[in-house]
């Protein structure tokens with residue numbers, strides 16, 4: 155693969171395929187199922203989405219970033235505020251100076267339904283580390299298998315960096 159632009163086009167073209175979207179949604183559904191069976195629960199404090207102050211980073215594959223951008227658009231979109239019965243609010247634009255995720259709105263996730271894998275499996279709850287590591291590993295295996303089947307380049311990247319790079323390439 156010769157250039158960053160080419161990489162993003164390959165991931166976007168794959169993410170546009172209904173069969174690939176179905177596989178990705180299937181992986182997320184499987185994770186949600188494992189979370190619901192685990193007994194761990196997110197208290198939705200919103201702290202872990204403020205990456206700098208929490209001391210935490212999200213990483214995901216280029217394919218996931220491309221798919222996510224197709225699903226929810228750029229960080230300038232209007233998002234639904236969770237639990238607000240349809241209230242929408244404009245999301246902040248991607249700002250490298252901002253503490254945390256550009257999709258966090260009023261302390262909550264503005265893209266809850268479509269939030270990435272790494273957001274679904276991270277819990278600040280004590281005692282969840284070993285469970286998280288195991289689930290993370292099994293998801294990564296599923297993602298690697300999908301990339302191999304599709305002949306796609308497999309790259310992990312920091313969430314905001316990936317969003318910015320995808321945006322710079324017109325995704």
Ligand code: SF4
Nearest residue numbers: 203255257258263273
């Ligand atoms: S996508 Fe949602 S859950 Fe994930 S870091 Fe951003 S605000 Fe938090």
